[in-house]
Amino acid sequence: MKNRVIFLMVAVALILASCGGGGSQAGKQKQVTLSAAGATFPQPFYNLAFKKYNEAGGPLINYGGIGSGGGIKSLRDQIVDFAATDAFLSDAELAEMPGNVVHIPTCIGAVVIAFNLPGVTELKLTPELLEGIFLGNIKMWNDPKLLAVNPGLVMPDMEITVVYRSDGSGTTHIFSDYMSKVSPVWNAQLGTGKALNWPAGIGAKGNPGVAGTLSQTQGSIGYIGFEYAFAQKIPMARLMNSAGFYIEPTLDSFSAAAASEMPEDTRVMITNSSNPAAYPITSFTWIILYSDLAYGNHSREAAEATVNTVKWLTGEEAQAIATSVHYASLPQNAALQAATLLKGITYQGEPILK
């Protein structure tokens, strides 16, 4: 008995000692580790960018794609270095934060209308048709209203299956923000939000869930992040924008949407842009962080790494990575605005970037 206890104690001591050793070795490399959490919409971009930044000598960044709401909560609880969100914080949400929060746009994402119809790869849709389909009033693919906008297309006599996000999501927020702008009926019935009271269709979890359901279900239509439809090669509809043109979803038509006036704090929704070349359902996605990074037990090192990471993310190199994974890069005015905002970020009152 006694021997066994002694043996156990020695074993535990050895294990503890070996752990301690590992810890101090990691310390010697002086690698800063940052933690971040938030939106899944830009996650493919962030994952790749953070990995490349780390390989180039930058900090190790753990990004948890837990959703915009979760990211905001984590930042409020001060358990992350920065967070990411698809929906900018409202004035009320900003007031609830324990410190002053800054929004930095990092790229532009688009929500596309993807569909699965046997024999049909091109489809044109107007705001009225979107309203009719997603509110469940246009039920069949060969509805005369659909045929009127798509002359010459042979539409199957098939029921329309609407697919929406069953989880709360920034994608839903962007789509419903657009729909509320263009359709008073939508605005009154569903409004804008991360989750809605859908009158028709079926829900699938996450962008990958919607993509899978669309590609597996004939006669389905749904809204989804562009990169997911692109990756799964699901056909996407051209949408009529506010100038009356049918616009194909491309990185150029997404960027065109953002080329208008930008408020100082970058909190703006760019859906239904007035630019005649713009695709109508696009949005910035933001990194949010405190304007003074000396909170909790936040070190100066971590603060510097945070600001440098975000600065790099809005710079040319990272923006090229964004384009490679099918997000549109920041237009010049937004990039300049981001740089100005980052210069204002302080640690104990001192600016971090010189």
Next chain:
Amino acid sequence: MSGDRITKALLFISSLTILLLGAGIVISLFGGAIPAFREFGLKFIVSPAWNPTTGSEEYGALSFIAGTVITSILALIICIPMAFSTSLFIAEYYNGTRTSSILRSLVDLLAGIPSIVYGFWGFYALRPLLVATGLSDQGFGVFTASLVLAIMIVPYATSLSAEIISMVPAELKEAAYSLGATRREVIFSVVIPSARSGIIASFILALGRALGETMAVTMLIGNANVIPKGLFAPGNTMASVIANQFGEASGLKLSALIAVGLLLFLITALVNALGKLIIKRFA
């Protein structure tokens, strides 16, 4: 002996921890659900409304209670013939043979398959089949979810029923045989009546499993937050709506989801208690 005392203390501490954890879960569920119940009162349980839009927020759990109860009961109904006949086969007809032991392990294997794998199977294999039969347009809905749920709970009902059937005293069966009863008569007049309560209890415990299943259901039920309009219409269950909407929920919606969790906890506890009661009463 001090060793005995240490063991006793360790065991005491670990069982106390379980008890405290269980109590903690119930307390935090109650605490989290208070805002929703304060806002909606008992209407929360009987209202099918689920509108998360800011400004006109309104939450009721009835759609999810309906979805959970309908899919679970339907799963149970589909499960009964499969599990019942398999358990008879294993424990009575082929008891002690190699066939029986192979089948028994296969059934147990079914219990070990992660629910996401059942979900995938339902999504990629079962759903197209349902669409091909013309029963459903897109294959999502209450029936698809129930079918997969039924297969998931078969192993629980089967192993427990088989255990109970094999516990029927041999003397009883031999007495019946000596009176000239056929095998079928022995099974239906002796084995089943004496194992009845145990078999019923095993199905009630399987029902308890079906009530809480999340992942496979969420992949197949269509996640429409309404009372299902038919067998092939989409709906949603309590566990599934929590898994779906928890991530982005805050404020009143978060509280409403926790309240749904509390209701699910109560329903499951009730069903399990009922199963235990039946076992105790008749065993």
